[in-house]
Amino acid sequence: MKNKAISYPYVGWMGLFVVAPILIITLYAFTTDDGGFTLSNFQDMAQYTSAFGRSFLLAAIATVVCLLIGYPLAYLLARESGWLHRMANMLIMLPMWMNFLLRTYSWKFLLERHGLINTLLGLLGLGPFQMIDTQGAIVLGMVYNFLPYMVLPIFSVIEKIDPKVIEAAQDLGADSITVFRRVILPLSLPGVLSGITMVFIPSVSTFAISRLLGGSKTLLLGNLIDMQFLGSAYNPHLGSAISLVMMVIVMVCMAVMNHFGDGEEGVTL
Numbered sequence: 001m002k003n004k005a006i007s008y009p010y011v012g013w014m015g016l017f018v019v020a021p022i023l024i025i026t027l028y029a030f031t032t033d034d035g036g037f038t039l040s041n042f043q044d045m046a047q048y049t050s051a052f053g054r055s056f057l058l059a060a061i062a063t064v065v066c067l068l069i070g071y072p073l074a075y076l077l078a079r080e081s082g083w084l085h086r087m088a089n090m091l092i093m094l095p096m097w098m099n100f101l102l103r104t105y106s107w108k109f110l111l112e113r114h115g116l117i118n119t120l121l122g123l124l125g126l127g128p129f130q131m132i133d134t135q136g137a138i139v140l141g142m143v144y145n146f147l148p149y150m151v152l153p154i155f156s157v158i159e160k161i162d163p164k165v166i167e168a169a170q171d172l173g174a175d176s177i178t179v180f181r182r183v184i185l186p187l188s189l190p191g192v193l194s195g196i197t198m199v200f201i202p203s204v205s206t207f208a209i210s211r212l213l214g215g216s217k218t219l220l221l222g223n224l225i226d227m228q229f230l231g232s233a234y235n236p237h238l239g240s241a242i243s244l245v246m247m248v249i250v251m252v253c254m255a256v257m258n259h260f261g262d263g264e265e266g267v268t269l
Contacts, residue, residue, distance in 0.1 A: 022247075028240035041241035044164040048224055048242070055221040056249075057201035058135060062142035063150075066199045069143070070150035071192065075184075077151070078158040092148050104141055104212050111137050111213070133215035150195035157191030158184065193257050194257055201250055221246055 032038050045052075077088050095103055110116050111131040121127040131137055133174065169179045206224025214220070221242065228239025 025243050028237050029244045031237065033237070041237045042245070045242055045245065049221045051221055054218065055204050058139055058142070058220070059200050062139050062203045063196055063200045064145065065139065065143050066108035066147050066150040067192070069194065070195060071154055072149045074098045074191075077157055078155050079170055092151055095144070096148055100145065100189050101208060103145060104209055107137070107141055107144065108132065108212050132213065135214040135218055138210050138218060141149065141213045142203045142206065145209065146199045147267055149198035153194040153198065154188055154191040157188050161187050162200050197254055197257060200253070204250065205246065
């Protein structure tokens with residue numbers, strides 16, 4: 001009975017700040033201004049299909065880049081020890097101690113036409129290049145901000161792999177590539193799937209990065225929803241419908257990744 005009593009504040013918090021907002025968004029998505037039932041809000045989303053496609057494409061690109069950078073980094077970090085291990089951990093965590101907007105603003109100043117990068121390139125007789133207000137700048141901002149969320153889960157899983165398992169594979173005649181392909185990679189897949197989820201979800205729903213680094217030229221779902229609730233195109237019913245559809249799509253993607261992750265912990269030599 002005491003254990004159940006401890007859970008009551010948590011249940012109340014979840015009900016008030018998670019379940020209730022979802023119910024309100026669902027109600028708005030299926031109603032009009034006068035409270036009548038309608039499906040027109042979902043029909044009106046057809047004009048923003050490009051924003052849906054662009055958001056998921058850029059999020060997928062950022063996730064792949066984070067995986068290509070994060071997995072080798074996590075692997076090397078897990079194999080190191082001593083001061084190098086602690087230093088690398090600190091360098092990965094250090095940007096996360098800063099405010100999210102400050103980190104994104106720093107890239108805005110670096111990438112602008114008369115920013116530091118173009119200035120340095122100008123000394124070499126190159127540029128200036130249009131780097132700010134581009135989709136590439138948005139992907140760069142996503143990778144920079146969300147890369148630790150890819151590295152840390154993979155690092156945590158690889159670090160816990162029992163060295164005796166690797167030694168057993170080597171004793172059976174497996175070379176380094178085979179050990180990685182047949183032992184380390186399968187055992188690290190839970191961390192990979194967790195990292196993909198933790199990077200893809202905030203990337204597909206971000207609006208601060210696209211607003212600061214993409215300007216008004218690139219409309220993503222986060223910006224579109226922000227416009228419907230706070231911008232000049234005020235339409236909370238349409239914004240709720242877009243939010244609901246995006247949430248469903250993200251949940252389906254998570255379910256698919258979790259399905260492929262089932263049973264991947266096994267090792268076959």
